[in-house]
Amino acid sequence: MWLDRNGLPPPAPYTVARMIDTEKYATATVVSRRDLATDLWVVRIKPDCELPFRPGQYVTLGLEIDGHIVERPYSIASDPAEGEIELFIERVPEGELSAPLHEVPIGETTLARRRCKGLFLKDAPVEGRPHVFVATVTGIAPFVSILRSLRRRAAAGEWVPDQPVLALQGASRSEELGYADELRKLDAECPWFTYIPTISRPWDEPGWEGETGRVEDVLRKHADATGMSPGLGAIYLCGNPEMIANSRGIMRRRGFTDKEIREEQYWPD
Numbered sequence: 006m007w008l009d010r011n012g013l014p015p016p017a018p019y020t021v022a023r024m025i026d027t028e029k030y031a032t033a034t035v036v037s038r039r040d041l042a043t044d045l046w047v048v049r050i051k052p053d054c055e056l057p058f059r060p061g062q063y064v065t066l067g068l069e070i071d072g073h074i075v076e077r078p079y080s081i082a083s084d085p086a087e088g089e090i091e092l093f094i095e096r097v098p099e100g101e102l103s104a105p106l107h108e109v110p111i112g113e114t115t116l117a118r119r120r121c122k123g124l125f126l127k128d129a130p131v132e133g134r135p136h137v138f139v140a141t142v143t144g145i146a147p148f149v150s151i152l153r154s155l156r157r158r159a160a161a162g163e164w165v166p167d168q169p170v171l172a173l174q175g176a177s178r179s180e181e182l183g184y185a186d187e188l189r190k191l192d193a194e195c196p197w198f199t200y201i202p203t204i205s206r207p208w209d210e211p212g213w214e215g216e217t218g219r220v221e222d223v224l225r226k227h228a229d230a231t232g233m234s235p236g237l238g239a240i241y242l243c244g245n246p247e248m249i250a251n252s253r254g255i256m257r258r259r260g261f262t263d264k265e266i267r268e269e270q271y272w273p274d
C-alpha cells in the first residue's frame with residue numbers, strides 16, 4: 006500500500022478535508038445510528054459548536070471526496086432542545102454523498118454548514134387550523150422535529166393544542182417507517198395527534214393491519230376527518246416529488262389554495 010511521508014496510509018474517501026473553511030463548516034461527530042434497512046438509517050451527530058435551528062429546517066452535511074467537498078441538505082428530525090442533531094437518511098444507489106455518508110462509522114466526523122436553513126414549517130403550527138402532514142419515508146423527519154417540539158411545549162404549558170394534527174407516512178414496507186413506534190405512542194398519548202402509516206407492498210407483509218397503498222390515496226381518504234376546509238387549510242408535504250405533485254393536485258381539487266399547501270421536495274421531478 007502507498008504510504009505518505011509520515012508512513013501513514015492514504016485517507017479514506019470520507020475523510021474530512023484538512024483545509025476546510027472553518028467559518029463556513031463545523032465538524033460533527035457521529036454519536037449513534039439505527040439501521041432500519043440496508044439503505045435507510047437514523048443517525049445522530051454532535052456538532053463541535055452550537056448549530057441553532059427551528060423545526061422544519063435542514064442541515065447541510067459535507068464530506069471531502071476526491072479533493073472537493075460534496076454537500077447535501079438533510080432535514081433535521083430532532084427537537085431544537087435536544088443537544089444533538091438527528092437525521093433520517095436514505096442511501097441512494099451510487100449517490101455521490103449518501104453512499105459514502107452511509108459508511109461513516111460512529112466516532113468519525115462529517116462537515117456541517119454552520120447555518121441551518123429552510124422555511125418549510127416556518128408558520129407551523131398555524132393557530133386555529135387543523136394540520137395535515139404528508140411524508141414519504143425520510144420525509145417524516147421535519148414532522149418528527151415539530152411534533153417532538155410541540156409535545157415538549159405542550160407539557161411545559163407553552164403551547165395549547167387547539168386543533169388536530171394528522172401525520173400520514175407512506176413507505177414500501179413497514180421497516181422503512183422509521184419513527185412509527187414513536188409516532189404511535191404520541192398518537193396514544195396526545196388527543197390532538199393522529200398518525201396513519203401506509204405501506205405499498207402489503208403482499209410482502211401478511212401481518213400488516215394498517216392502511217395500504219400510496220400515501221396520497223390515504224390522504225384522499227382521511228383529510229376530511231380533521232375538519233379542515235378550504236380557507237382553513239394547513240397542509241405540509243415532504244419527500245418524493247411525485248407524491249407532492251399528486252397530493253397537491255388532490256387538495257387543489259378540493260378547493261385548497263397554494264397558500265394553504267407547503268412543500269419540501271427532496272429531489273427534482
Ligand SMILES: Cc1cc2nc3c(=O)[nH]c(=O)nc-3n(C[C@H](O)[C@H](O)[C@H](O)COP(=O)(O)OP(=O)(O)OC[C@H]3O[C@@H](n4cnc5c(N)ncnc54)[C@H](O)[C@@H]3O)c2cc1C
Binds near residue numbers: 063093103144
Ligand atoms: C431541503 C431538503 C431536505 C432533504 N432532506 C433529506 C432527508 O432528511 N433525508 C434524505 O435521505 N434525503 C434528504 N434530502 C435529499 C438529499 O439532500 C440528497 O439529495 C440525497 O441524499 C441524495 O444525494 P446523493 O449525493 O447521494 O445523490 P446524487 O448523486 O445527488 O443523486 C441524486 C439523484 O438520485 C435520485 N434519488 C432517488 N432517491 C432519492 C432520494 N431518496 N433522495 C434524493 N435523491 C434520490 C434523484 O433522481 C436524484 O436526482 C433532502 C433534500 C432537500 C432539498
